[in-house]
Amino acid sequence: MKKIYVLDTNVLLQDPYSIFSFQDNEVVIPAIVLEEVDSKKRYMDEIGRNARQFSKLIDNLRGKGKLHEGVHIEPGGKVRVELNHKSFQRLKDWFADMTNDNRIIAVALNLMLEEQEKNEGRKVILVSKDALVRVKADALGLTAEDYLSDRVVELDHVYPGYVEVYVEAEVMQSFYANGGLAISELTKHPFYPHQFIIMKDALGSSSSALGKVEPDGKMVKPFVCDIDQVWGIRSRNVQQRMALELLLRDDIHLVTMIGKAGTGKTLLSLAAGLMQTEDMGKYKKLVVARPVVPLGKDIGYLPGEKDEKLRPWMQPIYDNLEYLFNTKKPGELDHILAGMGSIQVEALTYIRGRSIPDQFIIIDEAQNLTKHEVKTILTRVGERSKIVLMGDPQQIDHPYLDEYNNGLTYVVEKFKDQTASGHVKLVKGERSGLAQLAADLL
Known part of the structure; x- marks a missing residue:
């Protein structure tokens, strides 16, 4: 079933193209978010640049139809600027101050309550880089997520540049005697260009060898700059x-x-x-x-x-x-x-x-x-x-x-x-x- 994603301002300021990252679901941008983005356009840094970039992007989408009714985007999704559902009535008992963050949460909460009244209502998810906004939303029973599409790696998977391989002592001797080894003699797994290989004795001795993969990825050789x-x-x-x-x-x-x-x-x-x-x-x-x-x-x-x-x-x-x-x-x-x-x-x-x-x-x-x-x-x-x-x-x-x-x-x-x-x-x-x-x- 398709979902409704309500975006916080910090998501758009981090990635102005984030609206295209939610596949065929509907992306909702509260009106207060547009005001916050507008207040950042004059900044002469990366935040200001992203604010200006998103402003141009949303203006171009205006040519496809009325934004408050929703316009279709690739890859099959929909973007809508939300002008309604801004009532603060259901939120004021828990969060009395009408801050911008609370107003964004209010829009998502009102949308969720409206969808729950339907027979096949869609799930509403608030997307924010602000941890406390996500905490507040969760306390109200509203699903909240961090925006992760801008991450280039997952947890603990940053490329280290080297790998340890356990080999027989004869392999290390051949490495030094011949000035290198074919990668196929070490492992069937491919290596990146200039990746380092630490060869250790499989039998547990202190013998070791250090080499670097050649640019073609087929050979590992000793260091050139000794x-x-x-x-x-x-x-x-x-x-x-x-x-x-x-x-x-x-x-x-x-x-x-x-x-x-x-x-x-x-x-x-x-x-x-x-x-x-x-x-x-x-x-x-x-x-x-x-x-x-x-x-x-x-x-x-x-x-x-x-x-x-x-x-x-x-x-x-x-x-x-x-x-x-x-x-x-x-x-x-x-x-x-x-x-x-x-x-x-x-x-x-x-x-x-x-x-x-x-x-x-x-x-x-x-x-x-x-x-x-x-x-x-x-x-x-x-x-x-x-x-x-x-x-x-x-x-x-x-x-x-x-x-x-x-x-x-x-x-x-x-x-x-x-x-x-x-x-x-x-x-x-x-x-x-x-x-x-x-x-x-x-």
Whole structure:
């Protein structure tokens, strides 16, 4: 039986095309939702862009008929702007304040009660990204769901970039003796390009081997860049060694890394970028950027020129650079960077419209980027450039993103079968024992 889905404002602001995700069912948009979307159109961020996009979309649907009566859309569903069923009478005994959230719940509740009076009434479902709206709806006996169509992966299925395979000792010996193995000798399951394979002895000995799948997915070979130390930074675990292989390979133009705080993502990327830019001359410039998204309440306007305003936001990058350059005195790092001229630290605010060739690009805290923003960044990459996206999907400060629909996870899943990209998930914290304990327990 077909259903009626009542959409909350946050669903449309997260995905303006969400109305097409409910198959052949009816999608109801309360009038108050249109007012809330209209109030966001002037925002100069992703929320404002989605509000404007939905406004254009719903205006185009107006050409198919009267929206308050409902218009048909693909794939066989129907969209209707609900002007009735807005009575607050049945709700005021439990939720007295006529807030926008309560008005949306009232529309869904009144629709449900009306459908229950029919012989073959349809089920009414309220769809909202707001957990408390779903809780309120459930308390009233109204079915409520989260909007999950924008998720690129399900729970605990984020691609890690490597796999463990148990083999006989003779297989590992053949791997080293012949400089590689055919995938068919290890398993019948297919592998992604540049996926790492950790071979362990099936009999339980400490013997192991580490290889990377070739771009064609038919062979696994030892690492090409047999380096475990760059700019004084040595890899401390197998995942960090994998990360260095990806960061130093010329044939891999996109590297994605995810991991908890303290796993070494930023430090390894900066060290690899500095070595290839300053020592090897592969790139003309090292560009380091991160989104300007505050952890808590924003501190307001900052004084000074652009560089002075950006300094607090970019301080985590400067902390790592101070460690790499082993600076001791205040201002010493600024003097070094000014003398080199090939290192550029900036916010992502100014990246639109740019073309960035011959550069090593590092995007930190990429989990706070939306799908649209990460697409904008990747389409700025020019010829002979390499870009590194990294972050912790479990530490998101963006109000409409979560671990499974953010831009970083989106890129990991969409590019995992592409030969131009590589990915690894860092699992062991190396910052300090306390930092690792906090990342695990908190």
